[in-house]
Amino acid sequence: MDKKITLSYGGGGEETNKLIKELFYKNFSNEILENAEDAAVIDLKGKTAFTTDSFTVSPIVFNGGNIGKLSIAGTCNDLAMMGAEPKYLSVGFMIEEGLEYSMLEKIVKTMADELKKIDAKIVCGDTKVVPSGSVDKIFINTSGIGEIKKENISAHNLNEGDAIIVSRDIGKHGTVIMAHRYGVDTDIKSDCKVLWSEVKALIDADINIKALRDATRGGLSAVLNEWSETSSVSIEINEDKIPLSDEVIGLCEIFGFEPMDLANEGTFILAVSNEDKEKALEVLKNFNKNASIIGEVKKGNKVILKSPYGSKRYIELPKGELLPRIC
Amino acid sequence: MNKLSLKDLYFKFRNPETIKALQKEIKKEAVKLKEPMRIMEICGGHTHTIMKYGIKQLLPENISFIHGPGCPVCIMPKERIDHAITLSHQKDVILATLGDMIRVPGSKSTLAKARAEGANVVPLHSTLDVLEIARKNPDKKVVFFAIGFETTTPMTAALIHTALKQNLKNIYYHINHVLVPPPMRAILDSGEAKINAFIGPSHVSVITGAKAYEFLVKDYKTPVVVAGFEPVDVMESILMLIHQKIKNTPKVEIQYKRATTYEGNLLAQEMINRYMEVRPSFRWRGLGDIPHSALKLKDEYEEFDAEKIWADILPNEPINDHKLCICGEILKGLKTPKECSVFGSACTPANPLGSCMVSDEGACNAYYRYER
Amino acid sequence: MCLAIPSKVLNIDENNIAEVDTLGVKRKVSLDLIAEEVKPGNYVLIHVGYAMSKIDEKAALESLEVYEMLAKAAMEEESSISPEDLVNEEGPLLYKPKED
Numbered sequence: 001m002d003k004k005i006t007l008s009y010g011g012g013g014e015e016t017n018k019l020i021k022e023l024f025y026k027n028f029s030n031e032i033l034e035n036a037e038d039a040a041v042i043d044l045k046g047k048t049a050f051t052t053d054s055f056t057v058s059p060i061v062f063n064g065g066n067i068g069k070l071s072i073a074g075t076c077n078d079l080a081m082m083g084a085e086p087k088y089l090s091v092g093f094m095i096e097e098g099l100e101y102s103m104l105e106k107i108v109k110t111m112a113d114e115l116k117k118i119d120a121k122i123v124c125g126d127t128k129v130v131p132s133g134s135v136d137k138i139f140i141n142t143s144g145i146g147e148i149k150k151e152n153i154s155a156h157n158l159n160e161g162d163a164i165i166v167s168r169d170i171g172k173h174g175t176v177i178m179a180h181r182y183g184v185d186t187d188i189k190s191d192c193k194v195l196w197s198e199v200k201a202l203i204d205a206d207i208n209i210k211a212l213r214d215a216t217r218g219g220l221s222a223v224l225n226e227w228s229e230t231s232s233v234s235i236e237i238n239e240d241k242i243p244l245s246d247e248v249i250g251l252c253e254i255f256g257f258e259p260m261d262l263a264n265e266g267t268f269i270l271a272v273s274n275e276d277k278e279k280a281l282e283v284l285k286n287f288n289k290n291a292s293i294i295g296e297v298k299k300g301n302k303v304i305l306k307s308p309y310g311s312k313r314y315i316e317l318p319k320g321e322l323l324p325r326i327c
Numbered sequence: 328m329n330k331l332s333l334k335d336l337y338f339k340f341r342n343p344e345t346i347k348a349l350q351k352e353i354k355k356e357a358v359k360l361k362e363p364m365r366i367m368e369i370c371g372g373h374t375h376t377i378m379k380y381g382i383k384q385l386l387p388e389n390i391s392f393i394h395g396p397g398c399p400v401c402i403m404p405k406e407r408i409d410h411a412i413t414l415s416h417q418k419d420v421i422l423a424t425l426g427d428m429i430r431v432p433g434s435k436s437t438l439a440k441a442r443a444e445g446a447n448v449v450p451l452h453s454t455l456d457v458l459e460i461a462r463k464n465p466d467k468k469v470v471f472f473a474i475g476f477e478t479t480t481p482m483t484a485a486l487i488h489t490a491l492k493q494n495l496k497n498i499y500y501h502i503n504h505v506l507v508p509p510p511m512r513a514i515l516d517s518g519e520a521k522i523n524a525f526i527g528p529s530h531v532s533v534i535t536g537a538k539a540y541e542f543l544v545k546d547y548k549t550p551v552v553v554a555g556f557e558p559v560d561v562m563e564s565i566l567m568l569i570h571q572k573i574k575n576t577p578k579v580e581i582q583y584k585r586a587t588t589y590e591g592n593l594l595a596q597e598m599i600n601r602y603m604e605v606r607p608s609f610r611w612r613g614l615g616d617i618p619h620s621a622l623k624l625k626d627e628y629e630e631f632d633a634e635k636i637w638a639d640i641l642p643n644e645p646i647n648d649h650k651l652c653i654c655g656e657i658l659k660g661l662k663t664p665k666e667c668s669v670f671g672s673a674c675t676p677a678n679p680l681g682s683c684m685v686s687d688e689g690a691c692n693a694y695y696r697y698e699r
Numbered sequence: 700m701c702l703a704i705p706s707k708v709l710n711i712d713e714n715n716i717a718e719v720d721t722l723g724v725k726r727k728v729s730l731d732l733i734a735e736e737v738k739p740g741n742y743v744l745i746h747v748g749y750a751m752s753k754i755d756e757k758a759a760l761e762s763l764e765v766y767e768m769l770a771k772a773a774m775e776e777e778s779s780i781s782p783e784d785l786v787n788e789e790g791p792l793l794y795k796p797k798e799d
Binding site for chain 3 (some may be wrong): 329331333334335336337339342344347348349351352354372425451452453455478479481482485487489490514529530533534557559563584585586590593598638643
């Protein structure tokens with residue numbers, strides 16, 4: 001049956017209640033949510049991280065995930081990058097009338113699956129259905145609260161001598177989206193993933209973590225430039241140490257993109273003290289064998305890429321819309 | 328002989344060991360040069376390779392590069408970009424063009440801005456897509472704003488051929504294809520840049536054949552090596568140029584043997600000649616009017632010629648560059664981007680004052696990305 | 700300009716459109732600009748939706764062989780391959796003129 005979400009689903013009446021119970025409560029089930037009060041009541045212990053993000057990705061379903069998975073991973077990762085364990089999330093759906101019910105169901109089920117992996121809960125939410133054309137199929141906002149497990153992880157912390165590590169091969173998510181946008185057939189899967197397990201493992205191993213950042217829009221280039229500016233340091237990266245899959249290389253060749261500029265949704269960069277770099281690498285390799293120490297922090301204020309044959313160049317912030325080179 | 332894999336064709340021509348070995352050879356041989364070698368790489372793609380792989384840093388002091396005008400987007404005069412923008416605003420027109428073009432600044436706007444204002448602009452990465460667009464929009468006029476050097480011209484010709492064969496009557500062409508040899512002549516004739524060696528474009532040469540550069544040897548006694556795109560190709564070509572210089576026997580040589588021949592792609596050449604002919608003159612941004620340097624649609628196909636059909640709304644008044652933009656001198660090889668007073672400040676890839684900053688192949692863009 | 704990419708031909712349909720593989724990405728290009736015969740397994744250079752030429756595999760392998768020799772010679776301090784070995788009467792081996 002091709003049931004569609006109509007405006008009445010967001011009206012607050014019987015259909016809305018049915019939607020909430022049959023879809024949201026059923027999949028996101030937990031006590032706080034099902035209390036169904038005007039607001040969720042939660043008990044926070046100690047320092048707390050709080051973040052919000054809105055997701056408008058197109059296409060809403062892509063190789064390796066969908067907008068739902070992204071909305072959970074994105075917000076949970078923002079928390080994880082501060083050393084906070086994701087605990088409670090809110091979700092706001094803005095649905096274009098006419099969206100297939102089965103699509104919404106698929107998105108919600110995916111979100112529930114992601115949450116189960118890290119024992120986080122959606123404790124409150126809101127649904128709006130808007131006229132056709134007001135949003136592109138579905139937009140999702142998630143806000144998240146996390147318990148800080150390790151304090152003082154910050155982009156201000158980088159010092160000369162610190163090591164820069166990447167948790168896995170880069171560029172997969174951005175490549176998947178670009179491939180879809182330009183109608184190119186590829187087997188690449190988005191790396192979309194909640195990263196709390198990795199961060200927890202690093203905290204448990206007592207690694208001296210200086211900074212963490214997931215390399216979303218703008219990719220590796222954006223993170224490194226941000227850290228360089230915020231900490232007033234130079235970062236030198238060895239080109240041959242950056243892990244890249246063949247498929248990402250292939251697509252970047254075709255379109256003339258730099259893999260370092262492409263978005264990731266399940267890959268993060270760390271800056272750790274030099275003494276801990278090998279230990280940190282070992283921890284990360286348990287999650288993905290492509291984790292790699294890619295560079296180090298030096299005095300200065302630029303991000304520099306070193307080639308394996310002795311030349312150097314700057315890595316700049318990617319600018320504007322990524323367009324393919326003429327070809 | 329070993330089997331060649333597809334990956335080999337990319338990565339073995341970027342092999343760091345090979346680059347280091349060629350660097351050693353170049354260093355050894357360059358001491359024998361009687362005068363400094365000033366190489367112009369014509370093609371914007373080569374500029375990109377040189378900057379991206381830091382090739383300048385690997386060379387001895389007596390070898391330098393002068394960046395040539397081989398960036399078809401960079402040399403487009405503003406008034407012609409305005410043509411594209413004007414056409415895109417016509418109610419029943421879909422303006423299709425290759426990717427980079429949509430960011431190039433005309434006198435007041437860009438195609439990207441026009442698109443944001445509601446104009447129907449489609450950036451393509453395949454010329455063939457025009458056919459699909461025309462088929463899906465039979466009530467619209469699809470105008471293909473065709474740009475590029477000889478590499479891309481045959482594809483436009485093939486498109487015209489197929490469109491005619493498939494009887495698609497709603498495709499029109501605004502031809503801005505340009506040729507490589509005439510600006511090279513113009514630059515050498517002006518004598519100002521003191522170029523004494525050339526790296527010939529890789530893929531233009533696949534179409535034209537290396538024979539297209541004989542005039543450089545015949546009329547200017549300047550050595551030319553047609554080089555492939557990868558860093559190993561460029562390094563090997565530099566070594567070949569050094570040897571030519573030392574022996575003082577300028578000739579046309581092909582380093583890019585795996586893809587280029589002396590004669591070129593004769594079928595492609597024939598296609599081009601079937602539908603297009605050389606214009607008496609064309610204004611190049613920065614270089615001015617160069618005779619016989621660009622193509623137009625042949626008169627027998629004028630019913631599809633966008634320049635003729637929309638002539639009354641497409642003025643040809645030359646529009647000059649921003650006062651402070653020195654793209655012209657950069658394209659002629661007289662100045663480098665760093666000598667421009669607005670480089671990196673008022674003129675950046677996000678906000679380009681001149682075309683050299685827009686396209687990936689523009690010298691200013693390459694310098695901004697890799698060497699600021 | 701002239702960004703053209705080496706790709707491997709996978710199959711060709713009756714409209715002379717080839718499906719090619721470019722480092723794992725599959726695309727369709729027209730072979731209308733290539734006069735000689737193209738077979739699956741051949742390598743071609745593709746540009747804006749068309750194949751513009753076949754890649755000469757023999758020439759590519761020859762180049763790679765020379766690079767290997769050169770790299771070996773550069774790495775060994777005292778090598779059995781001296782720079783003079785890389786030269787014959789026609790000129791340095793690096794760029795043997797193509798026999799027409």
